[in-house]
Amino acid sequence: MFDIRWIRENREAFDRGMQRRGLQPQAERLLEIDEERRKLLTELQELQNRRNAASKEIGAAMKAGERERAEALKAEVAEMKRRLQALEDAAREVEEKLRAALSELPNIPLDEVPDGESEDDNVEVRREGTPRAFDFEPKEHWQLGEALGMMDFEAAAKLSGSRFVVLKGDLARLQRALAQFMLDVQTREHGYEEVWPPLLVRDDALFGTGQLPKFAEDLFRTTDDRWLIPTAEVPLTNLVRESILPQDALPQRYCALTPCFRSEAGAAGRDTRGMIRQHQFDKVELVSITTPEEGRAELDRKLACAEDILKRLGLPYRVMLLCAQDMGFSAQITFDLEVWLPGQGKYREISSVSLCGDFQARRMNARYRPQDEKKPRFVHTLNGSGLAVGRALIAVMENGQNEDGSITIPEALRPYMGGQEMIGG
């Protein structure tokens, strides 16, 4: 959410940002509403001022026993009333209109973000690890999983429909091992505080992180008007909503392993096979709350925290800098990590790390009190996957597969698998 005063003073920069996002210039429309709003406010405040003065005089006149003067003043104030009421209504209406308009606009990209319209315009920053050379045709994860009898899409369809999976036996355990491994690395080595958050949240929380009001169709809603979280970014970031933190409490780093629920409304026909794109998946999420000055450096740090998991699992990946129109609604800049899937022969997204600036903080009114300043300022927020567990499972399977369909477990996970080195075979 943008500060209308900032738009007023940085009109060109704002519209340039909107344009990079693929939107028409917005400033003129917004500033018209703003001008209307300020005009009404000024008029309203003048009238309120007069009313207040008259009311005080009435009190004084009554005390002094000047009944006639008090009555005259009462009549005068009574006359203002209708006009005052009308102005109040109009002012509230136009403020709401402005708020509604602002709340639908995406964050604007930082200068270092490349222009572009789709994922084809994302920029590869670097590659890490070398894809393994196979002396046989590597299979896709669902082929491996089904052959092992540990990954069952048919059973899941009976229970829940498409885009669900049932994992069994060692694969179920491997999924659990991956999640525990990620949590342990992030909390014990990278300074994140482990959080066990609610999975059902209110409208306000989703407004705060930017999923609402615009993206309701991507979410699952409960019968009592709560929502299933699409990512732990929502509860973790909203931990600081409506608060003023002391500066020395920053940065705050939160980490949570949660299921995530997504309707995948706009993804019909995409990734229908296998467990790449599911309605329900586990993810270890990393959220940071920082000062404005520290935000950009924290982004690099968080990216490194996510990469560390891939490195320790021995999974080849590449780092992508997303182009302006491929970024999420609330992001100023996003790096994706794409893991190599030999079965598919493609790099696929496994983590997304974003800096949101004060965009979310404004929406949730999350502030801090700077050491040497009187006024509170908005915090900056960041989030990133560290990592998506289901996709990590796929990657471990496809990269660790053997010709006989067995899977070699990465060393880092073996302590979490009771020392086991292989699945199947």
Added chain:
RNA sequence: GGAGGGGUGGCUGAGUGGUCGAAAGCGGCGGUCUUGAAAACCGUUGAGGGCCUUGCCCUCCGGGGGUUCGAAUCCCUCCCCCUCCGCCA
């Protein structure tokens, strides 16, 4: 599900329809004292917004509406939190 209690500044917590943006305490900041610190004492300290922007004004005591010349205070309504009972993992 039943019954009750409550939402006030960074926090805790008073508040009689007018002089209440609001006592007091805590916390913060500045000072006195001290070699330094603590303690003590003194002072100071809410947020948002408008404008002819250094001063003046407006709004805000959960949200909205109402009564009134005037509402934190009275009425209505919605939201939220808590306690007890019941049920339950």
